Amino acid sequence: ENGLIITSTFFKHHLRNLNTWKSPGYGCRNQIEFILINERFRNSVQRVRTYPGADSDNDHILLSRKIRLKLEKIYWKKTAPQLQLKLLILDNDIRTGFCQNVMDQYDGRPQ
Structure with a gap:
C-alpha cells in the first residue's frame, strides 16, 4: 500500500x-525489529544483519544495514545572456534602434 518492503528478511544469515531481541532471563530470541525502505531502493541494500556482541545495556540487539548510494549528476541550466547596457547607453545607433523597437511594439497594441 505504501510501497515499503522489509529488508531485514532478504538475506540468509545464521x-x-x-x-533482534533476547529475553533477559530465559534465552528466548525473536526478530521483532525490521528495516523498511521504499521499493524503489530495493537494489541499493547490500547487507542487513545484527551484531549480538555489541555492548548495550538492554535486551535489544544492534541491527545494521549497509547500502550503496548512486548520486545523480546535477546539470545546471545555462543562464540567458546578459544585456549589454553599456552599449545601449554609449552607442547612438543601438540606442535609437532599441527605442524605435519599443515604440513600434507599443504602437501596435490595442488600448
Whole structure:
C-alpha cells in the first residue's frame, strides 16, 4: 500500500545474526525489529544483519544495514545572456534602434 518492503528478511544469515531481541532471563530470541525502505531502493541494500556482541545495556540487539548510494549528476541550466547596457547607453545607433523597437511594439497594441 505504501510501497515499503522489509529488508531485514532478504538475506540468509545464521539465526543468531537475525534475532533482534533476547529475553533477559530465559534465552528466548525473536526478530521483532525490521528495516523498511521504499521499493524503489530495493537494489541499493547490500547487507542487513545484527551484531549480538555489541555492548548495550538492554535486551535489544544492534541491527545494521549497509547500502550503496548512486548520486545523480546535477546539470545546471545555462543562464540567458546578459544585456549589454553599456552599449545601449554609449552607442547612438543601438540606442535609437532599441527605442524605435519599443515604440513600434507599443504602437501596435490595442488600448
